Amino acid sequence: MKLTGVELIHVSMPLVSPFRTSFGTQVTRDLLLLRVVTDEGEGWGECVTMPDPVYSSEYVAGAADVLRRFLVPALAASGPLDASRVATVLAPFKGHRMAKAALEMGVLDAELRAEGRSFARELGAVHDRVPCGVSVGIMDSIPALLDAVGGYIDEGYVRIKLKIEPGWDVAPVRAVRERFGDDVLLQVDANTAYTLADARHLARLDPFELLLIEQPLEEEDILGHADLARQITTPICLDESITSAQSTAAAIRLGACEVVNIKPGRVGGYLESRRIHDVCVANGVPVWCGGMLETGIGRAANVALAALPGFTMPGDTSASDRYYRTDITEPFVLDAGTLTVPTGPGIGVLPVPELLAEVTTHTEWLTV
Numbered sequence: 001m002k003l004t005g006v007e008l009i010h011v012s013m014p015l016v017s018p019f020r021t022s023f024g025t026q027v028t029r030d031l032l033l034l035r036v037v038t039d040e041g042e043g044w045g046e047c048v049t050m051p052d053p054v055y056s057s058e059y060v061a062g063a064a065d066v067l068r069r070f071l072v073p074a075l076a077a078s079g080p081l082d083a084s085r086v087a088t089v090l091a092p093f094k095g096h097r098m099a100k101a102a103l104e105m106g107v108l109d110a111e112l113r114a115e116g117r118s119f120a121r122e123l124g125a126v127h128d129r130v131p132c133g134v135s136v137g138i139m140d141s142i143p144a145l146l147d148a149v150g151g152y153i154d155e156g157y158v159r160i161k162l163k164i165e166p167g168w169d170v171a172p173v174r175a176v177r178e179r180f181g182d183d184v185l186l187q188v189d190a191n192t193a194y195t196l197a198d199a200r201h202l203a204r205l206d207p208f209e210l211l212l213i214e215q216p217l218e219e220e221d222i223l224g225h226a227d228l229a230r231q232i233t234t235p236i237c238l239d240e241s242i243t244s245a246q247s248t249a250a251a252i253r254l255g256a257c258e259v260v261n262i263k264p265g266r267v268g269g270y271l272e273s274r275r276i277h278d279v280c281v282a283n284g285v286p287v288w289c290g291g292m293l294e295t296g297i298g299r300a301a302n303v304a305l306a307a308l309p310g311f312t313m314p315g316d317t318s319a320s321d322r323y324y325r326t327d328i329t330e331p332f333v334l335d336a337g338t339l340t341v342p343t344g345p346g347i348g349v350l351p352v353p354e355l356l357a358e359v360t361t362h363t364e365w366l367t368v
């Protein structure tokens with residue numbers, strides 16, 4: 001398979017409602033899609049960067065630049081395309097895992113479509129459908145939060161995740177427990193908003209029997225999470241800190257996490273995601289699939305990944321309408337709390353051209 005070129009497609013999609021986290025409030029999702037064109041057909045990749053480097057160090061314009069000047073030229077110069085070699089070809093360029101993940105995803109999709117093989121089969125999926133959780137933002141009031149949570153439970157979501165930050169943590173968790181009871185699967189995500197000095201405060205969440213607390217401390221603070229784990233009983237899950245199979249093994253060995261959130265964009269792709277899954281399974285650490293408000297393109301691949309055996313906890317693979325009134329692919333619709341794993345070649349979905357055109361702000365063709 002030979003690379004003909006890559007089209008960068010900048011997309012801006014309005015969110016159905018503002019999504020507030022400890023790092024800010026989003027009202028639209030501005031992201032980058034890659035259309036990888038080869039002599040044997042096309043493949044699609046989704047770059048999950050945000051416009052600003054507030055979730056991680058990557059951001060949309062930076063990803064476009066590193067793809068344009070370094071990653072795509074290197075891939076083009078590396079000879080015949082082979083998805084299993086993309087990470088090696090791109091390794092000389094440090095970091096930029098979300099940009100690398102998008103390019104590898106596009107090559108893998110093209111390769112698998114040409115072979116008539118699905119992501120699910122390539123990655124080793126063992127389920128036909130995956131149970132879905134939902135991520136609930138920080139709200140203006142407790143009543144508003146309870147309305148939102150009640151709505152998601154009515155829609156069938158099997159797990160509720162609440163975004164928290166200092167000043168919005170114990171009270172919302174207590175209110176959800178009091179309203180919806182102890183049987184609701186409930187977890188929280190701080191997106192690095194706390195420090196080890198908050199340990200005693202975070203221990204006040206212990207009585208609420210949460211499944212986990214996600215990324216309470218900053219990305220680099222692996223030892224801090226290990227120290228925190230000795231001061232609270234709520235299991236710690238890492239998100240931003242998990243960047244590779246190697247860093248996952250280190251975090252587990254250091255006692256920094258009991259659960260892992262796997263996000264293909266954050267770790268450099270779906271192949272590294274499978275390696276992280278394997279490391280976690282070997283260590284008895286449950287994993288779940290995180291979300292970056294992907295379009296149906298990334299969502300399709302995430303649902304396939306979430307069907308691997310070690311994904312034993314519901315992830316943030318929510319339905320398309322959690323974030324978008326209109327997705328750019330056929331929408332993913334919740335069915336009895338689950339999403340169905342795509343079975344078609346590659347990621348199994350394609351953008352609907354007129355829907356993609358409506359949300360495309362600009363495109364750039366990278367010749368090779």
Ligand SMILES: CC(=O)N[C@@H](Cc1ccc2ccccc2c1)C(=O)O
Pocket residue numbers: 019021026029049050055135189191239290291292293316
């Ligand atoms: C579903 C979920 O909570 N995702 C991320 C945080 C997040 C939140 C908001 C976002 C807005 C635009 C792009 C990416 C975003 C990622 C997380 O688990 O930490």
Ligand SMILES: [Mg+2]
Pocket residue numbers: 189191214215239240261290
């Ligand atoms: Mg998170």
